Amino acid sequence: MTACLIVDDELDIRTLIALSLRREGVTCHLAADLASARAQLAESGHTLSFCLTDMRLPDGDGLDLLDEIRQRFPDLPVAVITAHGQVDAAVRALKAGAFDFVSKPIEQLVLKRLLRDALKARTLDSAPDQSSQHALGSSASGQDAAPREGPFDAGPNAADMGQGAAKSPLIGPSRAMQMLRETIAKVARSQAPVFICGESGTGKELVARQIHELSGRADGPFIPVNCGAIPAELIESELFGHKKGAFTGAHQAHEGLFRAAEGGSLFLDEVADLPLGLQVKLLRAIQERKVRPVGEYAEVPIDVRIISASHQDLNAAVRDGRFRHDLFYRLNVIELRVPPLRARLEDLPALCAHILGKLAEREHRPPPHLTPEALSWLAQQSFEGNVRGLENLLERAIALTEGDLLGVSALTDFPGDNSFDSSAEQNGLHLGSPPDVKSTWGATPPSSALEAEEQRQVLSALEMTRWNRSEAARRLGLSLRQLRYRLAKWGVE
Known part of the structure; x- marks a missing residue:
């Protein structure tokens, strides 16, 4: 039996909510104030499926009731x-532990969604061990579908995302990863927006996927989008959709990524790159839970959980006026920090074994093993590229080695590559340039350290494939169109 406690001091609202929920087969217990709610909880708290409470009550605050319920009925x-x-x-309510909120006036469809999400959350809470084991990453099994995360993970076409060569789950015995996995398991049960911060290559998209897969929205779509990879003039229609004929080239209607994520999660990667004008529209979409497609007059309701991420310091971006404070406040309800690889070096053996196993499987060969000396050498690296840098390094090593053991020389030597300068190597990335392209590479100087790192990794892939752009794009996890876009942006002939 499904039962709900409704706490509101307005009789009309209590009655309206109760009538709507009873149509869905829910038994409703009503309370007009904190005292009545406490009495109802004492009498039937263990039989309740969820609680819906107003924020302002005659004898106290709804957050006080929320805190009491979290202590007595977690x-x-x-x-x-x-x-x-x-x-x-x-x-404030979401930060205090509420799983969701509804705004007055309350619509029937909103209540139905709330009921569905509450029952799913209750189901997840009743089996924490099973859900935690599903995605805590204690082993490499069941994680193969997660794409690589970083500057190469998404672009204008969502279908192109996640085609990286090696995909690393959230594995590793380090305390930092244990705490991250535990936090993900808790965060997943809420509907609150989550902001994931961390350096490039640490696995922010993978964290977002884990949150989605552990949540009550796991049956719905997970739609990732790299906000920095979509041209500014197209991003509004990509996110919100457009009607046919809304602008030149709009030959057919487009639903947009918000509506594509209906019932699931929308992951806004590199959200700091959004133009200020679009940030206003994004804020309204999150607050009202509605989007207005380009060229349309009516808004369309959406049921989407927002997960965002950035390698940038959003607090600094807010101070500099590059990011709206109200949007940051709305996105950063729950903040997760993904540790850099150098802060969890004890995870290197497990990570390397997993990456080498996936690379060997792709190449149809037995997985090689790192010698103790090679692991020791890796532990001394700074890994500015984090897990993605480790993947690139191991992919290059396995491509140039035929044996079953990878020593230090496999990680540092480059047969047949006379242009490699070992003094310019960082984290296994080839930073040199062939003589015939030095004059054209970098015609447009990088605007940030991230872009410089991205240029180095793109150049490394191009050199490894003898400037075969299709193969380089595959290794980088990009579509050919995305690679061409970057090369044109950087002025590379």
């Missing part, structure tokens, strides 16, 4: 009711 999902436009109140 598995009971609680959603809060806020007045229209009270974003601050909603964010």
Whole structure:
């Protein structure tokens, strides 16, 4: 039996919510204030499936009730009711542990979605061990579908994403990874927006996928989009959609990525790269849970959980006026920090074994093993490229080695490559340039350290494939169109 506790001091609202939920087969217990709610909890708290409470009550705050429920009934999902436009109140509630919120006036469809999400959250809470084991990454099994994360993970076409050669799950025995996996398991049960921060190559998209797969939205789509890879003039229609004829070239209607993620999760990677004008529209879409396609007058309701990420310091971006404070406040309800590889070097053996296994499987050969000396050498590296840099290094080593053992020489020597300068190597990335392209490479100087790192990795892949752009794009996890876009942007002939 599904039962709900409805706490609101307005009789009309209590009655309306109860009538709507009873149509869905829910038994409703009603309370007008904190005292009545506490009495209901004492009498039937263990039989409740979820609770819906107003923020402002005659004898206290709804957050007080939320805190009491979390202590006495930790598995009971609680959603809060806020007045229209009270974003601050909603964010406070989510940070305090509410799994979701609804704004007045409350619509029937919104209540149905809330009921569905609450029951899924309750189901997840009732089996924490199973859900944690599913994605905590204690082994490499069951993680093969997760794509690489970083500057090469997404572009204008979502179908092109995640085609990297080696895919690393959240594995490793380090305390940092254990804490991250535990936090992911907790965060997944909420509907609150999550902001993931960490250096490039640490696995932010993988973390986002784990959150989605552990959540009640796991049956829905997970739509990743790299906000920095879509041209500014196209990003609004890519996110919100457009109607046919809305602008030149709009030969047919496009639903947009928000609507494509309906019932699931939308991952906004490198969200700091969004233009300021679009940030306003994104804020409204998140607050109102509606989007307006380009060229349309009516807004379309959406049911999407927002997960965002950036390697940049968003607080600094807010201070510099490059990112809206209200949007940051709305996205950063829950913050997850992904540790860099140099902070969890004890994970290197497990990571290397997994990456080498996947590379060997792709090449149809037995997986090679690193010698103790090679592992020791790796542990001394700074790994500015993090896990992605490690993947690139091992991919190059396995491509140039035929034996079953990879020593230090396999990680540092480059047969037949006279242009390699070992003094210019960092994290196994080839930073040199062939003599015939030095004059054209970098015609447009990199605008940031990240772009410089991206240029180095692209050049390394091009050299390894003798400037075969299709093969280089495959190794980088890009589509050919995305690689061409970057080369044109950097002024490479």
